[in-house]
Amino acid sequence: MKTSSAPLVLVRILAAVACAAGSAVSTAAEVVGNPRAAVAKVEMCIGCHGIAGGYKTAFPEVYRVPMIGGQSAKYLEAALKSYRKGDRKHPSMVNIAKSLSDQDIADVAAYYSQQTVAKR
Template identity: 75%
Template sequence: MKKIFALLVLAGIANAVTAADIVGNAKAGTAKVEMCIGCHGIPGYKATFPEVFQVPMIGGQSAKYIENALKAYQKGDRKHPTMKGIAASLSDQDIADVAAYYAQQAKPN
């Protein structure tokens, strides 16, 4: 029983180290934002599915905020169906790269 517990602890540490090693690359993110710019790149854009709402401009937002938001969509903690579908298609590296791309942009006026 102690060996199994020790293995589980080591596996958890290995996963934590792997997740901590992921560093976003803004240049790599450039090739990963095609799905984002159609809504988030248009000032004043309003989406109509599942209801009409103002789409936020995310350029200049902190990378951590964007990463947390995308992971919340993946887990279902945030409920927008389109964003959930997009986030579900992203790896942890993709999320880090997209977040780095948007974080390095200037905030819109």
């Protein structure tokens, strides 16, 4: 009895598609920050995080605003993603983080990680 090779060909095609899809997913997860691309994106950050001298915000409550220049990019990315998910609760930061894509977050984190630490 002669068997058809069509099912074998279909299995090979599906395996190739699955491998290609898997590599596309891993590539999409590897977002690399570009500090030069962040220059226009950090305008909303500078209003609070760029003020030296122990700046405190009054909305929604009095809160000491941290200086983020010189922080680790990984830390900044994790913090922004936590705000975006709602795990961190500062309302202004939650709203800002929700407006950022993963690429935006990586770019902003790369930008601030390359800044010098400001003295307070």
